[in-house]
Amino acid sequence: MAENFISFPKLGWTFYIDPTLVEFSLFGIDFSIKWYGLIIAIGFLLAMIYAFKRAKFFGIDPDRMIDVVLVSALFAFIGARLYYVVFYGGYDWSKPSEIFAIWDGGLAIYGGVIFAFGTALWMCPLRKVNTLAMFDIASLGFLIGQSVGRWGNFFNQEAFGTNTDLPWGMTGSIIQQGSHGMGYNADLPVHPTFLYESLWCLLGFILLHILSKKFYKFKGELFALYIIWSGAGRFWIEGLRTDSLLIGVSGIRVSQVVAALSVAAGILLLFIFRAYSRRLPKVLPVEGEGEVSLETVSSGEAEDLTEAIDTTEDPRPEAEETAEIAETEAAPSESEPAEDSDTMHAEKPKEKG
Helix, strand or coil: CCCCCEEEHHHHHCCCCCEEEEEEEEEEEEEEEEEEHHHHHHHHHHHHHHHHCCCCCCCCCCHHHHHHHHHHHHHHHHHHHHHHHHCCCCCCCCCCHCCCCCCCCCCCCCHHHHHHHHHHHHHHCCCCCCHHHHHHHHHHHHHHHHHHCHHHHHHHHCCECEEEECCEEEEEHHHHHHHCCCCCCCCEEECCHHHHHHHHHHHHHHHHHHHHHHHHCCCCCCHHHHHHHHHHHHHHHEEEEEECCECCCCCCEEHHHHHHHHHHHHHHHHHHHHHHHCCCCCCEEECCEEEHHHHHCCCCCCCHHHHHHHHHCCCCCCHHHHHHHHHHHHCCCCCCCCCCCCCCCCCCCCCCC
């Protein structure tokens, strides 16, 4: 039985779970698989599966999308770790192995989001993927990844909140050591804020998924709403956390300031993207398919739409050619003068000799 445990006293639940899933040696080298790393990988995989299934709906070529995702994901993990290390500190910069040991926990979602979308701004034009459409589908993927990934904090017994008397208050062997945060009584249950954020992201995903199916109006809409939803949730959840970074002695939490700015930026972007979409054509003619909604136009930036319209062939050339042939057959030949309608029915009498 593992020595570490997680308990929900008022619910009568106790789980004997160690942060390390399994340890083994290979060629004399010791390896360990952490629950945290496994959960993060599962979240990423589920987000990728969802994105592949919805790529064509957003007019994105799946092959081009994977190029953007892989590069952006790499920088997202680097950014999430660097943000955590820089702002939360406590690491020996002379030991790179500790700084980049993400399997032990310590990823900041803000760093991941900033680096991921920043990299996508570079990769999308490079791979000829519509940037805003990519941002929309990535936002849905992020919500999936965050909802699942937060359970990594459960296994590590981190990212929890202040003490609470609520029925779902939790405690654990690591929480009781008082090593992950301050300002709470280590002997009493605490808020499972990891669970709050997981459920918040799950609800956000459900709502944006439904919106994308039934009410999706313009590219960039889901991205802006994701920023608003994520920022609003983080603002109130961060208020419960015990490990938040503070601005000097002001008592103001850095994450809450960033969350508030995110909400404001999301609202602004929502209006900007909406105004931009109104300058674009609503439908495009596509050969063999008549008119297709702008939201389903395949990859390419918005500025390429005009070129797409100019180079699109008329989907009905055969019908027009048939009409022209019919008109030609019906019209009298220029080399044969038309006969008078009266002479067609009566001939002039011959003169008698």
